[in-house]
Amino acid sequence: MKVLTIKRAIISLLLPASMLLAMTPSAMATETSTRLKAKLNAVQGFSADFNQDVIDADGNVIQTATGTLAVKRPNLLNWETKAPDETLVVSDGETLWFYNPFVEQVSAFNIGNAVTNTPILLLTGLNDKAWQDYKVAQISKDEFRIESLSEDAQVKNLHLLFNNNDLVKFTVEDATGQLSHFNLSNVINTPLPAAALFEFTLPEGVDFDDQR
Template identity: 40%
Template sequence: MKKLAITCALLSGMVVSQVWADAASDLKSRLDKVSSFHASFTQKVTDGSGNAVQDGQGDLWVKRPNLFNWHMTQPDESVLVSDGKTLWFYNPFVEQATATWLKDATSNTPFMLIARNQSSDWQQYNIKQNGDDFVLTPKSGQRQPQAVHDQRRSGRHYPSVQRRRAG
C-alpha cells in the first residue's frame, strides 16, 4: 500500500510538472507567432481577493525584441518607451522624464515575455493555463501573480497582461 501511495505521489508530481511545461510551451508558441502588434488595452489591478484596486486604459505598440511604447491614458497619463536599450518613462502631469537601462528595469515582469521572449525570462515563472488565459506566478516570490490573456481576432494573437496584488 505504501508503494502504491508513493508511486501515485510521484506520478502526480510529474503530471503537475508536465501541465506547467505544456502551459509554458503553449504560451511561448503563441508569442513566437507575434513579431509586432498594436493594441488598445484595459488594465485591472486587483488585490489578493480579486477586488479591483485600480482600472486603467491605454495603447500599446510592440515590435520584438525590446521595442515598445506603452501609453497609459487613464487614470493618469504616462508613457513608457523602449528603444531596445534605454527605457524612458514620461509623466506629462509633472513634465518629468526618467531614463534607465532596459536590462536593469525589466527583470521579473511578464510583460518582457511579450516584448523580449528570452529563455531566461521563462525560467522565472510557474505558468498555469485555462483556455486562452495564463496565470504566471513568479518563482522568486518577489512579485505578485500576473495574468496573460491571448485574445484572437481574425486569426491573429493579441496578448494582454493583468497585474494582481496580494492583499
C-alpha cells in the same frame, strides 16, 4: 502620481491525455511554457487601444484608465496611458523608460532587470533566461497565467486571454492583491507598429532617475 505596473500566440490543440500522463510536473511546466512562447512568436507585433480597471484586494474599482499599447519583437514596447493621467512606458530594446509628464520625471532601467516588475516585457521576445523566473500555467485553450517565482517581485501574476492569435485581455496582480484588468480593442497586427514608437528622447528639464 504613480505609473501602474503593469505594462500573446498558442497552439490550438491541447496535448493528448496519454502524453500528459507520461510527463513529470517539471516536463509539463516546460511544455506549457514552450507552447505559450510559440504562440507569442507567431505574432511579430501589434498595436491596440486599452481600457483599464484597477481593483483593490477587497474587490472595489479604485481607478479606470484608457490608452494605447504597441508591441514589436524583439523587446520593443510602447505603453501610453492617456486618461485620467498621462504616463508613457517605452522599451527601445535595451532600456525601459518610464515618463510621467505631470511630475516631470523619467526613470530608466536595463530591460533585463525591469522584467521582474514589468512582466508584459515577456511578450516582446525576451530570451529564455528571463522566462526561468516564471511559472507558466495553461488555464484553458486561450488562457495562460504567468506567475513570478521571485518573492520580491512587485507583480506576482500576469493572466493572458487570447482570441485565436490576438491578445484581447490581460490582468496584472501585484504583491498587495490589487488587480489591473486591461481590455484590448482595435487590435492591428498588419502593418506592424512604426519604429518611431519605440524611440525615446529625454525631455529637457525633467528629473532623470537612471537605474541602468
